Amino acid sequence: MSEDSIHGPADDTAECGRRRFLSRLSIMVGSIAGVIVAIPSVAFLLGLRKVPHVWRTVGKLEDFQIGTTVKVAFLDPSPLPWSGVTARTAAWLRRETAQQFIAFSVDCTHLGCPVRWLPDANLFMCPCHGGVFYANGTVASGPPPKPLTQYPVRVQNGTVQILTSPLPITT
């Protein structure tokens, strides 16, 4: 071993063993120090903020006409105090019958751009790559691989409510 030749007799096995022990000790305590700092830091970084799904009221039942699709905006389930306008979410809400609604995520299933509703054409169109969806959310043309994601929606005490959901990610 090279360090034996620096100081101390090379044939002194006790000295050699002592140095090997000290080397290993230093590397070990250094590694442990690194690990005990890294574990909480990395765990915090990797930990995703899970939020409960809550029903958000988006309007009164009579605000929505049967057969029309309108944009509704609502707040995330538990916005952070500094979220500002980013806490808002939009959805396309369609009243099918007196009691039945469909709510679509505005995110195109291709790459997540916000799709727009063309009321006269009865189509959703994505401004990014021209993905088109029919009024029921199925793909009409273009690159989207899946129909528009739907949010659960319900009618409660004369109000329309949407269940907040994570951003849909097409995998």
Place this chain on the structure above:
Amino acid sequence: MRIIRFVWNWFDEITGVSGWLIPLAKHPVPHARRSAWFYVLGSATLFVFIVQIVTGIALASAYVPSAGQAYHTLAFISGTRFGHIVRGIHSFGASAMVILIGIHAIRVYLFGAYKYPRQMGWLTGVALLFLVLGMAFTGQLLRWDQTGFWSVVIAAEQAGRTPFIGNWLGHFILAGDTAGGATLSRFFALHVFFIPALIFFFIGFHLYLVVRNGISEPPKIGQPVDPKTYRRWYHDLLHREGVPFWPDAAWRDAVFGFLVIAAIVALAVVVGPPVLGKPPDPSIIEASPRPDWYFLWYYAVLSLIPRWSENYVIILGPAILIIVLILLPLIAYKGERSPFKRPWAFGIVAFIVFMIAYYGTVGHVAPWSPRMSAPPLPASVIGATSGPVADGAKVFRDKGCEFCHKISGYGGIRGPDLTYAGDRMTPEQMETRIYSGAPNMPSYNGNITQQQLSDLLAFLTSRRRRPATALPLSSSSK
């Protein structure tokens, strides 16, 4: 004067700075002769990085990395006279870094300077290239206007295509279920602490390697690298005809670096920083997010590849690029360095530059994006103010046809230009296409009334060079 000398001698005696600084500055480098100006690109990248640090610190002193406030703080910074300029310098500096590190990599590749013993110089350079691109992306995002916000969503969607962990990875980028309060802070930390720390590390390593292995000499035909003899040969070369780095070579670095920085500052003053878009409110859905110019080519490639290959290209494309760049110096570490003996090197560089320029231009035009803000066709183009043709023009607008089809210069270019549709297609052919749709056109079956269809056909058949009477089936009112 004597005081200064006294202080310096005292400082030098207890620190030994001159003992390593002067030999470092004066270390011999090959006489580059006619190639000398090719050797200024790396240092210029470093100088611009320092510009980015200075302006970045200035911006960070006023920027608030909060999802609700970042946009307003940027508007505030842009509203001050010098904040406006500093933002401009930081923005043009970012572009300059991407350009310079790209040309520097091309120069090193063409000169074969990645061969023995400088393979690790290339590999650390590859790391720096991707870190700089990471800075460019996160920087665009920190603008935190509407485009910045949707860039995060699109990045998360792209990461979502990763096999097995896609969904987790996508939400990891968002820092939670949705893009919101936690997301921006994450990218701020990446842009301001994490990536710069890695850049510092790799720059230090990169420069250490440059000094340890020496600056590569300009390649000569018939002078292949042999790892067995190269170091001795290079040592003899320096001994024979080396010149001190400072100032014989360094003056060019200084002059070129000055010109680059002067150009950046001039552009910042004259052109100014990128304009802030709409606020990052996800409920404002009138958004058409576009990447900054450095990623336009990638945006275009992803938009133009066949749809089935999308998942592979999004994940495998960058992976293969990284693997090729890593393998290059490990496989081709010896032999001829001169690009004239490696003609395919010219070919590869020309191909890459052409692809980035061509697809960058295509990405700028983005023909695949519907033009949803196109103005309605004016009456002069329609050629009628009432009757079936005028009604058909309204149908053409209302059904979204115009967003993808251009007529007389108005509308999108996703689908075919219909300015002279009446010359090319019969009403029957048009009707078939409108009912059946196409891969990039929705079917209007059940989505259009008989009256609307006949008006639309009247309008489309009236789109022609020749008078409308030429086709017997025309229902045009012209």
